[in-house]
Amino acid sequence: MILRRVARPLLAAIFVSGGIETLRNPKPHIQAAEPVLDRTVGRVRDKLPAQLPTDPESLVKLDAAVKIGAGTALGLGRFPRLAALLLAGSLVPTTAAAHRYWEYEDPQERAAQQVHFLKNLGLLGGLMLAASDTHGKPSVAWRTKRAARKATEKVQDAADSVRSIMPG
Template identity: 65%
Template sequence: MLIRRLARPLLAAIFISGGINALRDTGGHAKAAAPFLDKTVGKVEDSLPEQVPTDAVTLVRLDGAVKLGAGVLLALGKAPRFAALLLVGSTVPTTLAAHAFWEIDDPQERAGQQIHFLKNIGLIGGLLIAAVDTEGKPSVAYRAKHGASRVAEQTQVNAKAAKKMARKAKRKARR
């Protein structure tokens, strides 16, 4: 549908841009993310496997790559539901880290961060809609449920036919 072809790239544009910016200025983004990471990842760092990155620079690079890659996928309509879910997973921590307006005392700066926070919440809402959009096709759950019903119906039809054939064979055997 035309709306999807227009809406997906429009929604994806902010994530593609954000991903590029995060990859270009990893240090600046890492510095901004460090306090949030100290409060969250820092508390569980010892219990994480050593393969899981916990340093701000690596996490910012990963986040930037996810935003860029998933944004491009969403814009092109390739695996859009999966791409939208990846972007939701990336946007939630970014929003909490970058726009924690509740921690700011200056009323003007607080209002600005609150606007950015609400903008990101709106983007998450749009991504959630994109994540459940089946493009008019039935969902996997619907297809599985109705497929099981058709199999059950066909099994009953086959069972009746088998009984009928067995009765005929029994009569034929008696003769």
Template identity: 60%
Template sequence: MILRRVARPLLATIFVTGGINALRQAEGHAKAAEPFLNSAFDKVGDVVPEQVPRDPVTIIRIDAAVKIGAGLALAAGKAPRLAAGLLLGSLVPTTLAAHSFWTIKDPGERQQQQIQFFKNASVAGGLLLAVSDTAGKPSAAWRARHAAKDVGHTAEKLGRKAEKRAKKLARRAEKALPH
């Protein structure tokens, strides 16, 4: 549909450009994200595997790569639901780290960060729609339910056939036995 061909690239643009910007300025982004990352690792660090990097610059670079890769995939319509899910997973911590307006005292800066926060919340809404968009095809859950029903109907038919066959064989055996 033409709507998807236009909407997906428009939705992806902010992520691709943001990812490129983050790669170019990884140190600056890392410095801004460091308090959030430290707080997050303090809270859940004991359940996060050791293999997960804790260096803010590395995390920013990984996040940037996800944004660029998933953004391009979404724009191109390649695995769009997965791409939108990855972008949503990237957007939430980015928003909390960069736009926590509730911690800011200066009214002007607070208002700017509040605008950015709600802009990201709006983009998250678009991503949720993209995640759930099956392009008119039945969802995996729908297909699974119907496959289960089909298997049940098939098993029921096979059971009836087996029962008829068993009765038929029993009648034959009864006729074959001397009385």
């Protein structure tokens, strides 16, 4: 459908652009992420596998790579539901780290950060729609229930056939 071919790249563009910008200039993103990472990852760092990066620089760059990769996939219509889920999973911590508007005292800066926060919520809504889009085809859950119902009907028909030929 033409709507999907237009909407997906429009939705994906901000993630690809933001991911590239973050890789080119990671310092402000790292500084924004550090307080949130200290309160979250810092509490469980000793319980995580040693191979898992926990430092702010690695996590910010990993997040940027996810945004570029998943954003590109979404924009091209390749695995769009998975790409949208990855972007949604990436957007939540990014929003929590970068747009904590309630912490700002200056009314103008607070309002600007609130706009970014709400914009990201809107993007999250769009990603949720993209993640649930089945291209007009029935969902896996619907197909599974339908297959189970048909299988039950066939078993019932077979049981009725056996009963009809059984004596007494």
